[in-house]
Amino acid sequence: MKFELLRKSAGTTRLILIVAGWASDAASYRHVNMPGWDVAVLWGIDAVVPDLSCLKQYRTVYLYAWSLGVFVADRLLAGAIDITSAFAINGTTLPYSDDCGIPTHMFDGTARGLTERGLSKFRMRMFDSVADYKEHASEYGASSDIGRLRDELYYVAGECSRPSAASIDWTSVFIGRNDRIFPVGNQERAWLGKAPVQMLDAPHYIDIQDVVRRTIVNVERVGHRFSRSMGTYNAHAHAQRVIAERLADEFMAGIPDVLDNLVEIGPGTGLLTRCWGASHRVAFATFIDLCDMADYGVASSERYFCEDAEVVMARLAATELGTVDAVVSASAIQWFSNLDYFFSCCASVLRHGGRIAMSTFAPGNLSELHALRPDHLRYLPVDVIREILDRYFQDVRVVEDVVELDFTSPLEALRHLQLTGVTSSGHKSAIGELRRFAEAYPVNSRGRYSLSFRPIYISATKKG
DSSP states (O other), rough: OOOEEEEEOOOOEEEEEEEEOOOOGGGGGEEEEEETTTTEESOSSSSSOOGGGGGGGGGGEEEEEEEEEHHHHHHHHTTTTTEEEEESSSSSSSSSSTSBBBOOOHHHHHHHHHHHHHHHHHHHHHSSSSSHHHGGGGGSSSSOOOHHHHHHHHHHHHHHHOOOOOOOOOOOEEEETOSSSSHHEEEHHTTTSSSSEEEESSSSSOHHHHHHHHHHHOOOHHHHHHHHTTHHHHOOHHHHHHHHHIIIIISSSOOOEEEEEEEEETTTTTTTHHHHHHOEEEEEEEEEESSOOOOOOOEEEEEEESSHHHHHHHHHHHHHHTEEEEEEEOOGGOSSOOOOHHHHHHHHHHHHHEEEEEEEEOOTTTGGGGTSSHHHHOOOOOHHOOOOOOOHHEEEEEEEEEEEEEEHHHHHHHHHHHTTTTTOOOOOOOOOHHHHHHHHOOTTTTTSSSEOEEEEEEEEEEEE
Protein backbone atom coordinates (compact mmCIF):
# COMPACT_ATOMS: atom_id res chain seq x y z
CA MET A 1 0.00 0.00 0.00
CA LYS A 2 1.22 3.49 -0.82
CA PHE A 3 0.41 6.87 0.74
CA GLU A 4 0.45 10.27 -0.96
CA LEU A 5 -0.51 13.71 0.34
CA LEU A 6 -2.31 15.35 -2.58
CA ARG A 7 -3.12 18.75 -1.05
CA LYS A 8 -1.43 20.43 1.88
CA SER A 9 -1.95 23.87 3.42
CA ALA A 10 0.02 25.33 6.31
CA GLY A 11 -1.71 24.97 9.65
CA THR A 12 -4.59 22.82 8.41
CA THR A 13 -5.87 20.33 11.01
CA ARG A 14 -8.56 18.64 8.87
CA LEU A 15 -7.90 15.81 6.44
CA ILE A 16 -9.86 14.07 3.71
CA LEU A 17 -8.32 10.57 3.60
CA ILE A 18 -9.22 8.48 0.55
CA VAL A 19 -8.72 4.72 0.39
CA ALA A 20 -8.68 3.94 -3.32
CA GLY A 21 -10.49 1.13 -5.03
CA TRP A 22 -8.75 -1.71 -6.86
CA ALA A 23 -6.85 -0.75 -10.03
CA SER A 24 -6.86 2.95 -9.20
CA ASP A 25 -4.08 5.11 -7.78
CA ALA A 26 -3.43 8.68 -6.64
CA ALA A 27 -4.01 10.06 -10.16
CA SER A 28 -7.70 9.18 -9.88
CA TYR A 29 -8.21 11.55 -6.95
CA ARG A 30 -6.07 14.61 -7.62
CA HIS A 31 -9.17 16.70 -8.32
CA VAL A 32 -10.67 16.15 -4.84
CA ASN A 33 -10.65 19.30 -2.72
CA MET A 34 -12.48 21.27 -0.04
CA PRO A 35 -11.47 24.67 1.40
CA GLY A 36 -9.81 24.26 4.79
CA TRP A 37 -9.00 20.57 4.29
CA ASP A 38 -5.87 18.67 3.23
CA VAL A 39 -6.31 15.63 0.99
CA ALA A 40 -4.41 12.33 1.06
CA VAL A 41 -4.85 8.95 -0.61
CA LEU A 42 -3.93 5.35 0.23
CA TRP A 43 -3.78 3.04 -2.76
CA GLY A 44 -2.66 -0.47 -3.62
CA ILE A 45 -3.94 -3.53 -1.77
CA ASP A 46 -1.68 -5.56 0.49
CA ALA A 47 -0.99 -6.13 4.17
CA VAL A 48 1.78 -3.54 4.44
CA VAL A 49 0.50 -0.26 5.90
CA PRO A 50 2.85 2.68 5.23
CA ASP A 51 4.00 5.02 7.98
CA LEU A 52 1.00 7.19 8.82
CA SER A 53 2.53 9.08 11.74
CA CYS A 54 2.10 12.32 9.77
CA LEU A 55 -1.66 11.99 10.29
CA LYS A 56 -1.30 12.71 14.01
CA GLN A 57 -1.24 16.44 13.19
CA TYR A 58 -4.89 16.25 12.09
CA ARG A 59 -7.64 16.75 14.66
CA THR A 60 -10.37 15.85 12.18
CA VAL A 61 -10.09 12.98 9.68
CA TYR A 62 -12.90 12.14 7.25
CA LEU A 63 -12.33 8.77 5.59
CA TYR A 64 -13.71 8.00 2.12
CA ALA A 65 -13.30 4.41 0.93
CA TRP A 66 -14.43 3.24 -2.49
CA SER A 67 -15.06 -0.28 -3.81
CA LEU A 68 -12.45 -2.74 -2.46
CA GLY A 69 -11.00 0.20 -0.56
CA VAL A 70 -13.85 -0.26 1.94
CA PHE A 71 -12.48 -3.69 2.85
CA VAL A 72 -8.89 -2.41 2.96
CA ALA A 73 -9.80 0.48 5.26
CA ASP A 74 -11.85 -1.72 7.57
CA ARG A 75 -9.10 -4.35 7.90
CA LEU A 76 -6.02 -2.15 8.08
CA LEU A 77 -7.02 1.26 9.46
CA ALA A 78 -9.45 0.35 12.25
CA GLY A 79 -7.69 1.34 15.46
CA ALA A 80 -4.57 2.47 13.57
CA ILE A 81 -5.64 6.11 13.18
CA ASP A 82 -8.27 8.36 14.78
CA ILE A 83 -11.16 8.65 12.33
CA THR A 84 -13.82 11.33 12.90
CA SER A 85 -16.27 10.13 10.22
CA ALA A 86 -16.07 7.27 7.72
CA PHE A 87 -17.98 6.89 4.46
CA ALA A 88 -18.18 3.68 2.42
CA ILE A 89 -18.85 4.03 -1.31
CA ASN A 90 -20.00 1.08 -3.45
CA GLY A 91 -18.20 -1.53 -1.39
CA THR A 92 -18.54 -3.78 1.64
CA THR A 93 -16.34 -5.14 4.42
CA LEU A 94 -16.76 -8.65 2.93
CA PRO A 95 -16.20 -8.18 -0.81
CA TYR A 96 -15.52 -11.86 -1.65
CA SER A 97 -18.99 -13.17 -0.90
CA ASP A 98 -22.03 -14.47 -2.74
CA ASP A 99 -24.31 -12.69 -0.27
CA CYS A 100 -22.53 -9.54 0.87
CA GLY A 101 -20.00 -8.70 -1.83
CA ILE A 102 -18.93 -9.61 -5.35
CA PRO A 103 -20.13 -13.17 -6.13
CA THR A 104 -17.16 -15.52 -5.73
CA HIS A 105 -17.36 -16.97 -9.24
CA MET A 106 -17.17 -13.47 -10.74
CA PHE A 107 -14.34 -12.48 -8.41
CA ASP A 108 -12.34 -15.65 -9.19
CA GLY A 109 -12.99 -15.33 -12.91
CA THR A 110 -11.72 -11.74 -12.94
CA ALA A 111 -8.53 -12.77 -11.13
CA ARG A 112 -7.79 -15.86 -13.26
CA GLY A 113 -8.47 -14.24 -16.62
CA LEU A 114 -6.98 -10.82 -15.91
CA THR A 115 -5.31 -9.22 -18.93
CA GLU A 116 -4.91 -5.64 -20.15
CA ARG A 117 -8.01 -6.15 -22.29
CA GLY A 118 -9.91 -7.72 -19.41
CA LEU A 119 -8.95 -4.84 -17.14
CA SER A 120 -10.32 -2.36 -19.69
CA LYS A 121 -13.60 -4.30 -19.80
CA PHE A 122 -13.77 -4.26 -16.00
CA ARG A 123 -13.24 -0.51 -15.94
CA MET A 124 -15.92 0.02 -18.59
CA ARG A 125 -18.37 -1.90 -16.38
CA MET A 126 -17.75 0.67 -13.65
CA PHE A 127 -19.55 3.28 -15.75
CA ASP A 128 -23.02 3.67 -17.25
CA SER A 129 -21.68 3.99 -20.80
CA VAL A 130 -18.56 3.71 -22.95
CA ALA A 131 -18.64 7.49 -23.34
CA ASP A 132 -18.53 7.96 -19.56
CA TYR A 133 -15.62 5.52 -19.33
CA LYS A 134 -13.66 7.36 -22.01
CA GLU A 135 -14.23 10.64 -20.19
CA HIS A 136 -12.44 9.22 -17.12
CA ALA A 137 -9.95 6.91 -18.84
CA SER A 138 -7.06 9.33 -18.34
CA GLU A 139 -7.39 8.88 -14.56
CA TYR A 140 -6.29 5.25 -14.88
CA GLY A 141 -3.28 5.47 -17.18
CA ALA A 142 -2.50 3.59 -20.37
CA SER A 143 -1.38 0.31 -18.74
CA SER A 144 -1.20 -1.41 -15.37
CA ASP A 145 0.85 -4.06 -13.62
CA ILE A 146 -1.43 -7.04 -14.31
CA GLY A 147 0.53 -9.40 -12.06
CA ARG A 148 0.28 -7.02 -9.10
CA LEU A 149 -3.42 -6.43 -9.64
CA ARG A 150 -4.07 -10.19 -9.79
CA ASP A 151 -2.15 -10.68 -6.55
CA GLU A 152 -4.26 -7.97 -4.93
CA LEU A 153 -7.46 -9.83 -5.81
CA TYR A 154 -6.09 -13.10 -4.43
CA TYR A 155 -5.04 -11.27 -1.25
CA VAL A 156 -8.57 -9.90 -0.75
CA ALA A 157 -10.18 -13.30 -1.37
CA GLY A 158 -7.85 -14.95 1.14
CA GLU A 159 -8.31 -12.29 3.81
CA CYS A 160 -12.10 -12.53 3.58
CA SER A 161 -11.87 -16.04 5.06
CA ARG A 162 -10.06 -14.72 8.15
CA PRO A 163 -11.79 -12.95 11.06
CA SER A 164 -11.18 -9.23 11.44
CA ALA A 165 -9.52 -8.03 14.63
CA ALA A 166 -11.30 -4.65 14.56
CA SER A 167 -13.78 -2.73 12.45
CA ILE A 168 -14.44 0.89 11.56
CA ASP A 169 -17.61 2.54 12.85
CA TRP A 170 -18.93 3.62 9.46
CA THR A 171 -20.85 6.90 9.49
CA SER A 172 -22.85 6.27 6.33
CA VAL A 173 -22.81 4.27 3.11
CA PHE A 174 -23.37 5.37 -0.49
CA ILE A 175 -24.66 2.82 -3.02
CA GLY A 176 -25.07 3.41 -6.75
CA ARG A 177 -28.33 1.98 -8.04
CA ASN A 178 -26.63 0.99 -11.32
CA ASP A 179 -23.58 -0.73 -9.80
CA ARG A 180 -22.55 -3.68 -12.01
CA ILE A 181 -19.51 -4.67 -9.92
CA PHE A 182 -20.95 -5.02 -6.39
CA PRO A 183 -24.57 -6.20 -6.75
CA VAL A 184 -26.83 -3.63 -5.12
CA GLY A 185 -28.79 -6.26 -3.19
CA ASN A 186 -25.60 -7.67 -1.72
CA GLN A 187 -24.49 -4.22 -0.60
CA GLU A 188 -27.84 -3.53 1.03
CA ARG A 189 -27.68 -6.88 2.82
CA ALA A 190 -24.09 -6.27 3.97
CA TRP A 191 -24.92 -2.91 5.55
CA LEU A 192 -28.33 -3.75 7.02
CA GLY A 193 -28.38 -2.57 10.63
CA LYS A 194 -24.73 -1.44 10.49
CA ALA A 195 -24.83 2.03 8.93
CA PRO A 196 -27.36 4.34 7.26
CA VAL A 197 -27.46 3.93 3.48
CA GLN A 198 -27.96 6.62 0.84
CA MET A 199 -28.88 5.45 -2.65
CA LEU A 200 -27.50 7.43 -5.59
CA ASP A 201 -28.41 7.34 -9.28
CA ALA A 202 -24.90 6.21 -10.22
CA PRO A 203 -22.90 3.23 -11.49
CA HIS A 204 -20.02 1.58 -9.59
CA TYR A 205 -17.83 4.62 -10.27
CA ILE A 206 -18.87 7.47 -7.98
CA ASP A 207 -16.74 10.59 -7.98
CA ILE A 208 -15.31 10.98 -4.47
CA GLN A 209 -15.62 14.74 -4.92
CA ASP A 210 -19.40 14.37 -5.14
CA VAL A 211 -19.49 12.45 -1.84
CA VAL A 212 -17.17 15.00 -0.22
CA ARG A 213 -19.61 17.76 -1.19
CA ARG A 214 -22.45 15.74 0.34
CA THR A 215 -20.69 15.16 3.65
CA ILE A 216 -18.52 18.23 4.34
CA VAL A 217 -19.91 21.73 4.68
CA ASN A 218 -18.10 24.22 2.46
CA VAL A 219 -17.65 26.96 5.05
CA GLU A 220 -16.67 29.54 2.43
CA ARG A 221 -19.95 28.99 0.60
CA VAL A 222 -21.93 29.10 3.84
CA GLY A 223 -20.29 32.39 4.75
CA HIS A 224 -21.08 33.90 1.34
CA ARG A 225 -24.69 32.75 1.51
CA PHE A 226 -25.31 34.20 4.96
CA SER A 227 -23.59 37.43 3.93
CA ARG A 228 -26.02 37.76 1.02
CA SER A 229 -29.00 37.22 3.32
CA MET A 230 -27.95 39.72 6.01
CA GLY A 231 -30.33 42.39 4.75
CA THR A 232 -33.38 40.09 4.88
CA TYR A 233 -32.46 37.77 7.74
CA ASN A 234 -34.01 39.52 10.74
CA ALA A 235 -37.34 40.10 9.00
CA HIS A 236 -37.73 36.41 8.12
CA ALA A 237 -35.75 34.40 10.73
CA HIS A 238 -38.82 33.69 12.86
CA ALA A 239 -37.73 30.23 14.00
CA GLN A 240 -34.19 31.38 14.75
CA ARG A 241 -35.56 34.25 16.86
CA VAL A 242 -37.74 31.86 18.89
CA ILE A 243 -34.73 29.59 19.41
CA ALA A 244 -32.42 32.45 20.44
CA GLU A 245 -34.94 33.84 22.91
CA ARG A 246 -35.55 30.47 24.59
CA LEU A 247 -31.81 29.81 24.71
CA ALA A 248 -31.18 33.13 26.43
CA ASP A 249 -34.15 32.98 28.81
CA GLU A 250 -33.90 29.35 29.90
CA PHE A 251 -30.46 27.92 29.12
CA MET A 252 -28.33 30.99 29.88
CA ALA A 253 -30.09 31.40 33.22
CA GLY A 254 -27.25 29.63 35.03
CA ILE A 255 -24.62 32.03 33.67
CA PRO A 256 -23.83 34.90 36.11
CA ASP A 257 -25.19 38.32 35.16
CA VAL A 258 -21.73 39.92 35.40
CA LEU A 259 -18.93 38.36 33.34
CA ASP A 260 -15.33 39.21 32.62
CA ASN A 261 -15.08 37.29 29.36
CA LEU A 262 -17.66 35.77 27.01
CA VAL A 263 -17.34 34.15 23.58
CA GLU A 264 -20.25 34.02 21.11
CA ILE A 265 -20.04 31.82 18.03
CA GLY A 266 -22.09 32.65 14.93
CA PRO A 267 -23.72 35.88 16.17
CA GLY A 268 -24.79 36.89 12.65
CA THR A 269 -27.27 39.73 12.86
CA GLY A 270 -27.26 39.59 16.66
CA LEU A 271 -30.49 37.77 17.61
CA LEU A 272 -28.89 36.04 20.61
CA THR A 273 -26.41 38.87 21.17
CA ARG A 274 -29.14 41.39 21.88
CA CYS A 275 -30.84 38.95 24.26
CA TRP A 276 -27.83 38.40 26.50
CA GLY A 277 -26.73 42.02 26.05
CA ALA A 278 -29.93 43.12 27.77
CA SER A 279 -29.53 40.77 30.75
CA HIS A 280 -25.75 40.43 31.27
CA ARG A 281 -22.95 42.92 31.88
CA VAL A 282 -19.84 41.72 30.06
CA ALA A 283 -16.40 43.32 30.26
CA PHE A 284 -14.88 41.61 27.20
CA ALA A 285 -16.67 39.74 24.42
CA THR A 286 -15.25 37.75 21.50
CA PHE A 287 -17.42 37.22 18.41
CA ILE A 288 -16.64 34.57 15.79
CA ASP A 289 -18.51 34.23 12.50
CA LEU A 290 -17.94 33.36 8.84
CA CYS A 291 -19.41 36.63 7.61
CA ASP A 292 -18.66 40.25 8.45
CA MET A 293 -20.18 41.50 11.70
CA ALA A 294 -21.31 44.95 12.77
CA ASP A 295 -20.09 46.35 16.07
CA TYR A 296 -22.64 44.97 18.54
CA GLY A 297 -21.74 47.34 21.39
CA VAL A 298 -23.00 45.00 24.12
CA ALA A 299 -19.71 44.62 26.03
CA SER A 300 -17.24 47.14 27.40
CA SER A 301 -14.63 45.79 24.97
CA GLU A 302 -15.20 43.60 21.90
CA ARG A 303 -13.11 41.75 19.34
CA TYR A 304 -14.16 40.04 16.13
CA PHE A 305 -12.87 37.04 14.18
CA CYS A 306 -14.31 36.67 10.67
CA GLU A 307 -13.10 33.09 10.37
CA ASP A 308 -14.05 29.44 10.70
CA ALA A 309 -15.15 29.09 14.35
CA GLU A 310 -13.72 25.60 14.77
CA VAL A 311 -10.30 26.90 13.74
CA VAL A 312 -10.51 29.96 16.01
CA MET A 313 -11.66 27.94 19.03
CA ALA A 314 -8.75 25.52 18.56
CA ARG A 315 -6.40 28.50 18.49
CA LEU A 316 -7.94 30.03 21.61
CA ALA A 317 -7.76 26.68 23.39
CA ALA A 318 -4.00 26.71 22.84
CA THR A 319 -3.33 30.39 23.60
CA GLU A 320 -6.04 31.53 26.07
CA LEU A 321 -6.43 28.51 28.32
CA GLY A 322 -8.91 28.94 31.20
CA THR A 323 -9.73 32.61 30.55
CA VAL A 324 -13.41 32.57 29.51
CA ASP A 325 -16.54 32.61 31.70
CA ALA A 326 -19.07 31.48 29.07
CA VAL A 327 -19.31 30.27 25.46
CA VAL A 328 -22.69 30.76 23.78
CA SER A 329 -24.07 30.07 20.33
CA ALA A 330 -27.49 29.93 18.65
CA SER A 331 -28.19 27.86 15.52
CA ALA A 332 -24.56 27.67 14.35
CA ILE A 333 -22.68 24.58 15.54
CA GLN A 334 -24.66 22.22 13.28
CA TRP A 335 -22.26 23.33 10.51
CA PHE A 336 -19.20 21.99 12.35
CA SER A 337 -17.19 18.98 11.18
CA ASN A 338 -16.03 17.73 14.60
CA LEU A 339 -18.29 18.54 17.55
CA ASP A 340 -16.26 16.40 19.94
CA TYR A 341 -13.09 18.42 19.35
CA PHE A 342 -15.04 21.69 19.39
CA PHE A 343 -16.53 20.93 22.81
CA SER A 344 -13.09 19.93 24.11
CA CYS A 345 -11.81 23.35 22.95
CA CYS A 346 -14.70 25.05 24.74
CA ALA A 347 -13.79 23.22 27.95
CA SER A 348 -10.15 24.29 27.53
CA VAL A 349 -10.88 28.00 27.18
CA LEU A 350 -13.37 28.05 30.06
CA ARG A 351 -12.41 28.89 33.61
CA HIS A 352 -13.28 26.54 36.46
CA GLY A 353 -17.09 26.63 36.67
CA GLY A 354 -17.41 28.24 33.24
CA ARG A 355 -20.55 27.43 31.27
CA ILE A 356 -21.77 26.83 27.75
CA ALA A 357 -25.25 27.58 26.40
CA MET A 358 -25.87 26.60 22.78
CA SER A 359 -28.41 25.36 20.29
CA THR A 360 -28.04 23.05 17.32
CA PHE A 361 -30.52 20.86 15.40
CA ALA A 362 -31.70 17.26 15.64
CA PRO A 363 -32.11 14.58 12.95
CA GLY A 364 -35.23 15.29 10.91
CA ASN A 365 -34.61 19.04 10.85
CA LEU A 366 -36.39 20.56 7.82
CA SER A 367 -37.40 17.05 6.77
CA GLU A 368 -39.99 18.46 4.35
CA LEU A 369 -37.13 19.44 2.03
CA HIS A 370 -35.45 16.06 1.75
CA ALA A 371 -37.43 15.13 -1.35
CA LEU A 372 -35.92 18.10 -3.21
CA ARG A 373 -32.32 17.89 -2.09
CA PRO A 374 -30.25 15.90 0.40
CA ASP A 375 -29.25 17.69 3.57
CA HIS A 376 -25.48 17.82 3.74
CA LEU A 377 -25.49 18.30 7.49
CA ARG A 378 -25.17 15.26 9.75
CA TYR A 379 -27.38 16.10 12.72
CA LEU A 380 -26.41 14.26 15.90
CA PRO A 381 -29.21 12.90 18.10
CA VAL A 382 -29.64 14.04 21.69
CA ASP A 383 -28.06 10.93 23.23
CA VAL A 384 -24.89 11.28 21.13
CA ILE A 385 -24.54 14.97 21.98
CA ARG A 386 -25.01 14.21 25.66
CA GLU A 387 -22.39 11.45 25.49
CA ILE A 388 -19.86 13.89 23.98
CA LEU A 389 -20.66 16.62 26.51
CA ASP A 390 -20.27 14.22 29.44
CA ARG A 391 -16.58 13.86 28.58
CA TYR A 392 -15.84 17.50 29.28
CA PHE A 393 -18.74 18.94 31.30
CA GLN A 394 -21.00 18.34 34.27
CA ASP A 395 -24.58 19.47 35.00
CA VAL A 396 -25.31 18.65 31.37
CA ARG A 397 -28.76 19.49 30.08
CA VAL A 398 -29.84 18.63 26.52
CA VAL A 399 -33.42 19.30 25.37
CA GLU A 400 -35.01 18.72 21.96
CA ASP A 401 -37.92 20.79 20.68
CA VAL A 402 -39.91 21.52 17.50
CA VAL A 403 -40.59 24.94 15.96
CA GLU A 404 -42.97 24.91 12.99
CA LEU A 405 -43.52 27.68 10.46
CA ASP A 406 -46.51 27.65 8.11
CA PHE A 407 -46.52 28.87 4.51
CA THR A 408 -49.17 29.21 1.85
CA SER A 409 -47.16 27.24 -0.75
CA PRO A 410 -44.04 25.03 -1.03
CA LEU A 411 -42.26 27.70 -3.06
CA GLU A 412 -42.94 30.28 -0.35
CA ALA A 413 -41.21 27.93 2.10
CA LEU A 414 -38.18 27.69 -0.19
CA ARG A 415 -38.12 31.46 -0.61
CA HIS A 416 -38.08 31.81 3.19
CA LEU A 417 -34.95 29.66 3.41
CA GLN A 418 -33.27 31.70 0.69
CA LEU A 419 -34.00 34.94 2.58
CA THR A 420 -32.41 33.52 5.76
CA GLY A 421 -29.46 31.72 4.12
CA VAL A 422 -30.44 28.48 5.84
CA THR A 423 -30.22 25.94 3.01
CA SER A 424 -27.24 23.60 3.37
CA SER A 425 -26.98 22.63 -0.29
CA GLY A 426 -25.48 24.66 -3.10
CA HIS A 427 -27.62 22.69 -5.56
CA LYS A 428 -29.80 24.81 -7.85
CA SER A 429 -32.99 22.96 -8.73
CA ALA A 430 -34.34 22.89 -12.29
CA ILE A 431 -37.92 23.97 -13.03
CA GLY A 432 -39.01 20.34 -13.38
CA GLU A 433 -37.51 19.42 -10.02
CA LEU A 434 -39.26 22.34 -8.33
CA ARG A 435 -42.58 21.34 -9.89
CA ARG A 436 -42.25 17.74 -8.69
CA PHE A 437 -41.17 19.00 -5.27
CA ALA A 438 -44.20 21.28 -5.00
CA GLU A 439 -46.54 18.45 -5.96
CA ALA A 440 -45.03 16.11 -3.35
CA TYR A 441 -44.79 18.65 -0.50
CA PRO A 442 -46.99 17.47 2.41
CA VAL A 443 -49.99 19.55 3.53
CA ASN A 444 -50.37 19.80 7.30
CA SER A 445 -53.58 19.52 9.32
CA ARG A 446 -54.07 23.27 9.02
CA GLY A 447 -54.08 23.10 5.23
CA ARG A 448 -50.71 24.85 5.07
CA TYR A 449 -47.14 23.89 4.15
CA SER A 450 -44.78 23.58 7.12
CA LEU A 451 -41.08 23.88 7.73
CA SER A 452 -40.20 21.91 10.85
CA PHE A 453 -37.14 23.13 12.73
CA ARG A 454 -35.95 20.69 15.42
CA PRO A 455 -33.70 22.64 17.80
CA ILE A 456 -31.60 21.02 20.47
CA TYR A 457 -30.77 23.25 23.46
CA ILE A 458 -27.60 22.64 25.45
CA SER A 459 -26.29 23.92 28.77
CA ALA A 460 -23.38 22.54 30.81
CA THR A 461 -20.66 23.46 33.29
CA LYS A 462 -16.96 22.73 32.87
CA LYS A 463 -15.80 19.75 34.91
CA GLY A 464 -13.41 20.20 37.77
